[in-house]
Amino acid sequence: MVTKRTPEKISNNASPWYANWGDLEKVFDDFRSDLERSFTSFPSIHVPQIVQTTQNSCDVIDEGNHYKVIMNMPGVEKKDIKLNVTDNSIEVSAEHKEESKEKKKNYLRKERNHVSYYRTLPFSEKIVSGKTNAKLTNGILEIHIPKLKPSKKQNKRSISIR
Known part of the structure; x- marks a missing residue:
């Protein structure tokens, strides 16, 4: 039992x-x-955030004889951008550090802004790396990349939807 x-x-x-x-x-x-x-009785400690590389949004447009890339790069200046071009791709990277400078002593918080971008865009056709040009206006980077063999624009035809 x-x-x-x-x-x-x-x-x-x-x-x-x-x-x-x-x-x-x-x-x-x-x-x-x-x-x-x-x-909870200990004072809070602010651990700095690790810099994150964000993949910014971009548009790639086939203009026939060249590609046009439009990329958002907010908070970045022209001097902070690196653009590398190969025979069939481009690599865009940017890094911008910004510090707020206060003359006050004994501040409780001091913040810094760090923006970092990285993007590689492959192309299906060979491009002319030496004739690539870029322009930054109001946080928008526009890149023109000539093709080695220009292609004609394809004809578009409207299709009705049933």
């Missing part, structure tokens, strides 16, 4: 412990909440 044991209190002078899992789980929950409460 199997007898069912009831939880027994284990005698210990330091703290009460019980022999079943439910009571043991409660002890650990209490310990965790006490530990969390003790950490």
Whole structure:
């Protein structure tokens, strides 16, 4: 015959412990909440965010004899952009660091802005890297990339939808 044991209190002078899992789980929950409460008394520490490279949005347009790339580059200046062109791709990267300068001592927070972009665009046709030109206007980078063998624009035909 199997007898069912009831939880027994284990005698210990330091703290009460019980022999079943439910009571043991409660002890650990209490310990965790006490530990969390003790950490709230420490001052908060601001950990700087790791710089993230974002993939900016862009449009690639086939103009027949050249490609036109329009890329959003907000917060970046012309001197911060690097443009590398190969026979069949372009690589655009930009990095801009900005610091707010305050003369006050004992400031509680000082923020810096760091913007970084990186994009590689492959092309199906060979391009002329030496004749590529780019212009930055109001945060929009426009790149004109001549094709090695220009293609004629395809004729478009409107199709009705049933």
